[in-house]
Structure formats: structure tokens, C-alpha cells
Amino acid sequence: GSVKPGKMPEGEKMRQCKQEEEQQQKEEEREGLIEFYSSYQELFQFFCSNTTIHGAIRLVCSKKNKMKTAFWSVLFFLTFGLMYWQFGILYREYFSYPVNLNLNLNSDRLTFPAVTLCTLNPYRYSAIRKQLDKLDQITHQTLLDLYDYNMSLPRSDWSTLSTQRRSSRSLLHHVQRHPLRRQKRDNLVNLPENSPSVDKNDWKIGFVLCSANNDCFHQAYSSGVDAVREWYSFHYINILAQVPDAKALDESDFENFIYACRFNEATCDKANYTHFHHPLYGNCYTFNDNSSSLWTSSLPGINNGLSLVVRTEQNDFIPLLSTVTGARVMVHDQNEPAFMDDGGFNVRPGIETSISMRKETTVRLGGSYSDCTEDGSDVPVQNLYSSRYTEQVCIRSCFQLNMVERCGCAYYFYPLPNGAEYCDYTKHTAWGYCYYKLLAEFKADVLGCFHKCRKPCKMTEYQLSAGYSRWPSAVSEDWVFYMLSQQNKYNITSKRNGVAKVNIFFEEWNYKTNGESPAFTVVTLLSQLGNQWSLWFGSSVLSVMELAELVLDFIAITFILAFRWFRSRQKLSPPGLPPNSQDNTAFQDEAPALSAPHRFTVEAVVTMLPSYNSLEPRGPSRDGEVGHE
Numbered sequence: 001g002s003v004k005p006g007k008m009p010e011g012e013k014m015r016q017c018k019q020e021e022e023q024q025q026k027e028e029e030r031e032g033l034i035e036f037y038s039s040y041q042e043l044f045q046f047f048c049s050n051t052t053i054h055g056a057i058r059l060v061c062s063k064k065n066k067m068k069t070a071f072w073s074v075l076f077f078l079t080f081g082l083m084y085w086q087f088g089i090l091y092r093e094y095f096s097y098p099v100n101l102n103l104n105l106n107s108d109r110l111t112f113p114a115v116t117l118c119t120l121n122p123y124r125y126s127a128i129r130k131q132l133d134k135l136d137q138i139t140h141q142t143l144l145d146l147y148d149y150n151m152s153l154p155r156s157d158w159s160t161l162s163t164q165r166r167s168s169r170s171l172l173h174h175v176q177r178h179p180l181r182r183q184k185r186d187n188l189v190n191l192p193e194n195s196p197s198v199d200k201n202d203w204k205i206g207f208v209l210c211s212a213n214n215d216c217f218h219q220a221y222s223s224g225v226d227a228v229r230e231w232y233s234f235h236y237i238n239i240l241a242q243v244p245d246a247k248a249l250d251e252s253d254f255e256n257f258i259y260a261c262r263f264n265e266a267t268c269d270k271a272n273y274t275h276f277h278h279p280l281y282g283n284c285y286t287f288n289d290n291s292s293s294l295w296t297s298s299l300p301g302i303n304n305g306l307s308l309v310v311r312t313e314q315n316d317f318i319p320l321l322s323t324v325t326g327a328r329v330m331v332h333d334q335n336e337p338a339f340m341d342d343g344g345f346n347v348r349p350g351i352e353t354s355i356s357m358r359k360e361t362t363v364r365l366g367g368s369y370s371d372c373t374e375d376g377s378d379v380p381v382q383n384l385y386s387s388r389y390t391e392q393v394c395i396r397s398c399f400q401l402n403m404v405e406r407c408g409c410a411y412y413f414y415p416l417p418n419g420a421e422y423c424d425y426t427k428h429t430a431w432g433y434c435y436y437k438l439l440a441e442f443k444a445d446v447l448g449c450f451h452k453c454r455k456p457c458k459m460t461e462y463q464l465s466a467g468y469s470r471w472p473s474a475v476s477e478d479w480v481f482y483m484l485s486q487q488n489k490y491n492i493t494s495k496r497n498g499v500a501k502v503n504i505f506f507e508e509w510n511y512k513t514n515g516e517s518p519a520f521t522v523v524t525l526l527s528q529l530g531n532q533w534s535l536w537f538g539s540s541v542l543s544v545m546e547l548a549e550l551v552l553d554f555i556a557i558t559f560i561l562a563f564r565w566f567r568s569r570q571k572l573s574p575p576g577l578p579p580n581s582q583d584n585t586a587f588q589d590e591a592p593a594l595s596a597p598h599r600f601t602v603e604a605v606v607t608m609l610p611s612y613n614s615l616e617p618r619g620p621s622r623d624g625e626v627g628h629e
Helices: 009-029 040-050 066-095 131-145 155-161 165-177 224-241 393-405 430-441 475-489 522-539 541-572 582-608 610-620 618-627
Strands: 099-107 114-118 180-184 203-210 216-221 258-263 271-277 282-287 306-311 327-332 346-347 350-361 456-469 499-505 510-518
Touching: 040 541, 066 522, 131 165, 131 180, 165 224, 165 541, 180 224, 203 224, 203 430, 216 224, 216 430, 258 282, 282 541, 327 350, 327 456, 327 499, 393 430, 522 541
Parallel strands: 350 499, 350 510
Antiparallel strands: 099 510, 114 282, 114 327, 180 203, 203 216, 258 306, 271 282, 306 499, 327 346, 350 456
């Protein structure tokens, strides 16, 4: 019944093996919580077999049929590529920030807009009358020399000139520096003036402008009327700029221009208008510009708007500056300047002009959806007007600021910046040369004003339509003019060209609001992406999470394999290090200490589990040792 030396009982051996298997199984189960796939192939096999993405299972279910596997692989990745191509289109559309235009029709009582009316008659103000008379005399002689035209002038103008010899000599000197001349057209420059092939129509007319360095150019016009008017206007502006106080030009005569004013069947008075002077359009009057008491239309229609009877006969006018008869009217919003050149139109004498209005408000989205501005505070141009921001206000301010910077003075038509003065060739001899050069750059957008000045995000416009009829009629003109002469002291010299009537009213209470809303929001983008994903793969959000999990597992396996490869290189490296690898010295000093117990354990296992054949021939000494143990 004794056990042979060096041999272990069979039951003990089986029990020990079972314990080792159970312990190894527990270790495997415990390590499975953090264990990743051992290879990329295993990861891909698991993903394709268990994912909810349609078609993925076909990549692994037919391994024995390589043709099917290749076909489904190409089809799967082609579908994947097409889907992400559609994704790219959706992202591009989203980041282009498209908008939807929303049209709303509202019905309510409307605030009446501001209305500006100008005489179209630049006035011979007393402060500059003598200089204008001298300019007319010079122009008379110029037209006589160029066109043999003898322009008639009033005798009073000629008599006034004799008392102003000093100022006349100064004006004559500056006019001679900017003479009105004729010039041959480009294709006839080399022909002599008396050549029979050169006709009067082959000449261009203009005036000469020179810089301080005597660099001159010819500002030419194809029309002689335009050239004479522009040349006269240039000298007229210089005369106006010499007046030190602009109030000296404020010679408003409201009663002699507007004979009757009525709004909503009530008479207008001086509290309902403001006055300003325009160099070319004369005296201008703006109605309903007082923000404290604005007019409101109670009903639409011609009887519930603004009705004006205005004088259009031109007395004491400047014929070379104003070539039309009538009045100029413009409808604009409150707290906006009246740019008569842009939005105004003329009223004909002897005609009743009825102007119906439709209000239209536009509200744009700012930020990434458009380059509009809320109040102009983010526009790199100083607002020189005492009004709110508009695109035209910004453009004119931009030109004026460039004018002051480049030419050293300000243009008379626009507001004066702080510390600047208006251009006048008695002080700034070459400002005309600088102005016309700068104007050409401005129109070509070299100055960048059209790029800097952005549209406001909210703006109100009035769509106008006009109707015309003769006023007064042939059967009523006698008593109408008689009443005007009795009440308004109107001296009748030309009945048909003497007066005009203007009616401005709302056509209806409905007004249109154009608004913008985002056409492609984040919710819309996600919805479109989901539609594309479902179309190409028939999957859901959880399928996307499975794909994200595949990517994370791929990254994790890559790191694990890289770490194992790095550790295996460390174990296989020789004890001696190259001279240039000093950074790993500490790690290699630690490695033998960690591997020594492992080698000891392996030797213990070999001695504890030897083969029975190898133990028997060792003799009694070894048996004694075993029995002793």
C-alpha cells in the first residue's frame, strides 16, 4: 500500500489539473471585461455578423464563393461612397445658409411717409447774386466764341457788374484756369482744324482741369448741353462754397411756392414741414418729418392723403443750371435724407399728378445668412448724416471722407466732416482735378465704397404709381387763376406753365412684409442625413452608433497591437544598448528583475511534473530524498 517515490496519486493529479483549468477559466472570464479582439479580421467578422446595417452580412457569409464576396464588397463600398457624396451635397447646402422668403399681407392704419418737394429752380440768392451775374457774363462770351450764340441777359445783371470789379477779376481768373473748350474726337486728332473733313459734329466739348503740378486733362462730353451745364455747375459750386454762413442762402418763401396744402381734409401749416436748400433743385420742403406728431391715414384714397398746389413758374431763375420747369417730389421714410437724384421724379406744370403708394417692408436675416447690418455700427464708414443708416447714406459718406483725405477739402453736395471745409478754388486751386479723378475711381469701385456699405437688415420702401390729368381744366382755369391771384397774390404770366397740383395717398391699407427665415436648419440637416442613410442602408441612429463603435474598436486594437509589438521588441533586445539609445536605460534595468520570477516558475513546473521514466533510474539516494520529503 506504499506510494512509489516520485509519483503523484492519480486522483490528486486530476484534482490539480481541474483546479488549474477552473482558475484559468476564471482568469479568462475576468480578463474578458476589458479584452479586445485579437485581430482586425476577428473584429470585422463580428461586426458584419451582428450589425443592423443592411448588406454587411453578405461580406462574410459567402467565404467559399469569392465571386459573391467580391461583388458584395464592391456594391457595399460603392453604396457607402454614394451616400457620403450625398452627405457632402447636404453639408454644402447647409453651410451656404439659404433662406426662405416669407410674404405677409398686413392690414392696419398706416403712418404717412415723409414727402419732399423741391422747386427745381436754383435761386439767385442775394449773398451771391453779383458773382452769378459775372459768371453769366463770362458764359455769354464763351458761348458766343464757341457757338456764335448770343445769350440774352437782363440789363440789371450787366449794370451790377460794374460795381464789383475786384471780385469779377478774381472770378475771371479762376474761370480762365478752367476754360470751356472744344476738342477733336479721337479719330480726328491728327487732322488740321480747317480740314474740310472736320465737321462741327466731330468736336467734343468740355473743360480743362489741372493739378498743382500742372498735370491737366480734358473733361469732355459728347453733348454740348451737358458740357455747358456741368462747366457752369462747377463754377456755381465754387461760388456757393465761398459763402461763410450757409444760413445766408436760407431764403425760404413757402407761400410763394406752395399755394395750398391739405392732409386728410385738414389744412397744413408751418409746423408740418421743414426747409433745406439744394444746390441744383433749389428750395426744398419736407412734410411730415417731425417724429413727434406724424400723420396717420385714416382711410385710403385720394381724399385722405396729401394734396398740394405748387407754383412752377420760374422767376429769377438760373437758365444755365436749370433746364426743366416744374417741381420735383420724393416719398421716403422718416429719419432718412431725401436724395432727390435717386428716388425723386418731376411734376409737370399745368398737370394734376396723383401718386398712389403701396408700403413694403423688407426684413433680412443677418449673421451668416446675409451681409446686412442692423444699424451701421459694424460698417467701417463714418455716418456724416444726422439720420439713421441707409446704404445711400453710407456710400455718400464714404465718398466724402475719401474726398477730404485725397483732395484736402469736402464736396459741397455732401455733409461736412469735422475739421474740414468745402472745396473752393480760391483756397484749393486743384480740387476740381482731384474731384473728377476721384469720381472716376468711385464709379469703378476702386475706393471700395460699394463693397464696404452694406444693405440694412430692415428697410421700408414705397412702391409708387402715378396718374396724370390736365389741371385746371379749360373751363375752370379762369376762376382758379383768379382765386389764386386774389388769395395768394399770384401774378399770372403763363397760365399753362404757372401751377401744378400733386396728390399723394395710400392706394389701400394692405401693406406687404417680406421676411426671411432659415431654409436649412440643424433639424432639417439631421432629417436629410437620416433619409439618405435609410435610403442607402435601411438603418437607424443605432446603426450609426454601431459604426462608431467599430471605429473605436479599430483604434483600440491598433493601440494594443502596437503596444504588444513594442514590448516584444524590448524583450528581444540584447542586454547591451547602443550608445545612442540612452533614453531606454532605466526601462532595461528594470526588465531582468521582472522576468526572473517568470523563469523560476517555469523551472518549478518542470521539476514538479517530471516524466515517471526519468525518475526511476536515479537510485536510492533520490528516493530517500523523496521519502524524506
